[in-house]
Amino acid sequence: MSVITNKCGQLEYLTAEGICVPHGFTTRLGGVSQGSQASLNLAFGRGDTMENVEKNLCILADALDFDPKKYVMTYQIHSDIVRVVTEQDCRGLCHRDYPQCDGLVTNTPGLALLIFTADCTPLLFHDPVTGAVGAAHAGWRGTAKGIAARVVETMVQSFGCRPEDIHAAIGPNLGMCHFETDADVPAAMIGAFGEEINAFIRQKGEKYFLDVKQINALALRRAGVRHIDISTDCTMCQPDRFWSHRFTKGDRGAQGAVIVCKGGCK
DSSP, X not given: OOEEEEEETTEEEEEETTOOSSEEEEOSOSSOOOGGGOSOOOOTTSXXXXXXXXXXXXXXXXXXXXXXXXXXXXXXXXXXXXXXXXXXXXXXXXXXXXXBOSEEEEOOTTOEEEEEESSSEEEEEEXXXXXXXXXXXXXXXXXXXXXXXXXXXXXHHHHOOOGGGOEEEEOOBOOTTTOEEXXXXXXXXXXXXXXXXXXXXXXXXTEEEEOHHHHHHHHHHHTTOXXXXXXXXBTTTOTTTSOOHHHHTTOOOOEEEEEEOOOOOO
């Protein structure tokens, strides 16, 4: 299984072949926003208008066939906090109106879960047996804290999922080619995952380069997940296609990773 590119008019988004419910990792293509937020910006608060963000969300909702008023967002803080949500948790278009967390899970039919990235790692989850879904934002801190495993554990505890049934997908992020950092980040990863993580760390002089996709994949495997699709895309390598916080020095919009609870797969 792999992550593939889909187009719906001008909209371009990625999907994982192993996940059978509506979902997507968005690119920056296919929306109405202008300037440094052009064009499918999904996050309010970086200089875009609420009207543009709402239109962009409607474009995405139309392509993925979900109600553009029936979604839950994350107010992300680089944590390992995972919230179990229902339709009662829908609070509108501004992510700051939601409780702080970096992961969401639900088994409410029709409810969409939405997280945001612009270099960090987006994770999506679906259990085709119970129908439960999840989404997570994994910055390097959240990765080291085990956000990937926390989502799996919450799906198991809340919905009776079995890890081996869950299908996970890892979307575009800052790839190993550009994830340059000081020694504190690899030290945190080794502290969290042990020496096995050295396979995903390269040292060049006094700097280190990390493959955070593979680190999250390792965390998922250790949590018992057997089905994992991984995007090969790096956000910084393709600035015309993705927003990269590092490339733009913060003057940017935000990608979204969305998954819709639709039940199991036949």
